[in-house]
Amino acid sequence: MSVDELLLRSRFTPLKNILSYDVFNTGLNGWMTLMPNFTEYPDFDVPKTLVCKDQWPPVMLSSATYRYPGTHGAMSGTYSLKLSTRPIAAPYTEIPAPGCLGHAIKRLSFYRPGCRYLQMECWFSYTAEQDAMDPDDRPQPGLHENSIRDFGMGFDVQEGGKRYHVGMRYLNAVDGKMVQRWQYESATPGTDKDWAFGLEGDWCKRGVDPWWFGKRYPDGSHDGFQWLEDGHQKLCYNETDCKLNWQYMRLKIDTQKREYVECQCQDRIWDMRGIPCDTVDAYGRIDNLINPLFWVGTDTNRRVFLYVDSVVVSQE
Amino acid sequence: MKTFNDSHLEVKKFFSGPFETHPYEVGWADEAIFFVMVEKVEGDPVMKAHVQLSQDGVHWADDDTPEAVITGLGQHIIKVNPNFGNYIRIRVDISGGQMFLNIHIACKG
Numbered sequence: 001m002s003v004d005e006l007l008l009r010s011r012f013t014p015l016k017n018i019l020s021y022d023v024f025n026t027g028l029n030g031w032m033t034l035m036p037n038f039t040e041y042p043d044f045d046v047p048k049t050l051v052c053k054d055q056w057p058p059v060m061l062s063s064a065t066y067r068y069p070g071t072h073g074a075m076s077g078t079y080s081l082k083l084s085t086r087p088i089a090a091p092y093t094e095i096p097a098p099g100c101l102g103h104a105i106k107r108l109s110f111y112r113p114g115c116r117y118l119q120m121e122c123w124f125s126y127t128a129e130q131d132a133m134d135p136d137d138r139p140q141p142g143l144h145e146n147s148i149r150d151f152g153m154g155f156d157v158q159e160g161g162k163r164y165h166v167g168m169r170y171l172n173a174v175d176g177k178m179v180q181r182w183q184y185e186s187a188t189p190g191t192d193k194d195w196a197f198g199l200e201g202d203w204c205k206r207g208v209d210p211w212w213f214g215k216r217y218p219d220g221s222h223d224g225f226q227w228l229e230d231g232h233q234k235l236c237y238n239e240t241d242c243k244l245n246w247q248y249m250r251l252k253i254d255t256q257k258r259e260y261v262e263c264q265c266q267d268r269i270w271d272m273r274g275i276p277c278d279t280v281d282a283y284g285r286i287d288n289l290i291n292p293l294f295w296v297g298t299d300t301n302r303r304v305f306l307y308v309d310s311v312v313v314s315q316e
Numbered sequence: 317m318k319t320f321n322d323s324h325l326e327v328k329k330f331f332s333g334p335f336e337t338h339p340y341e342v343g344w345a346d347e348a349i350f351f352v353m354v355e356k357v358e359g360d361p362v363m364k365a366h367v368q369l370s371q372d373g374v375h376w377a378d379d380d381t382p383e384a385v386i387t388g389l390g391q392h393i394i395k396v397n398p399n400f401g402n403y404i405r406i407r408v409d410i411s412g413g414q415m416f417l418n419i420h421i422a423c424k425g
Contacts, residue, residue, distance in 0.1 A: 086338065
């Protein structure tokens, strides 16, 4: 057994059929920033939408190099996949500011019959930019953990005439206050217009693209995400913005029942059986689509980063 | 086989005045090229662009790549001098009008 296979089997718990095993020390492996659809007249313009995807910064291969310690590297070699935001954020309950998100996606599809379960698992870390001191009105104004609003991972899936987004979101902070609770993607009932902050004629359907759409509330609630029961969890941010600890998370869904199965972070596993995937009618030209994705959001006018060392997508 | 990657830095947006591109990590690469596509102009804009390097992605200094002066529609190329370390960006100043830009960085290594 090769070292790579040993690491795969010891660090991950893949289902029977592995679709992709991406170690970012070897390259980007097809992960890229989600971009708009360049389809409109007269010059490959973008359809009218509230989602300003063109401000999401590019994903990149990161050595995680910082001002004082230098290069942190990855869990596997030197490079990890880095998602970053621009240094801009709106208050939590307002429409997200363009550029306040970083987003990464890989494009796969269902490839054989009988694959009921779909799973995504990764090793990740996250931090805020060590750019400037915050006001000296609290302990450790140079520690910017509460600048990170959220991060997460999930799937965009279309099969059998239905499209659905599933995912797990770590809501880290809301307007500077630490929350540290997990949510899962599922939209509360309502209209498409309401989903798009009242914008008439937006192409998006309720439940689709909840990272951008969906009303948000001061306590961290969100029309596109629901609280995971007993979902409070303090992750390992470490004691300064330039120390990374690699952590594990996993999400498993049932594409036959169109339900969540379970999610995991570090040593905690949540049973999610019985929670339905939030489906809408199929979109054109994306039958059998499986798009695993990551995102990270900033809570203040400071860049924040999500690093992914390696990720496995599997089915059975 | 070498790794190659092209990433967007700005897409389909009007710019005027000074700005800098997003900090981009290229420690894995041996060569880097900024592609500046001018899709539209308003007025008679002139862009001056300088490559900048950073140790930490926060503090920046000009490198010794010559200043690029860009006018007119179409594709323009800024080839970054070798030995660029990890974080790079361009600082840009557009005077005399607006440019509708796509800016990409292409790396190989």
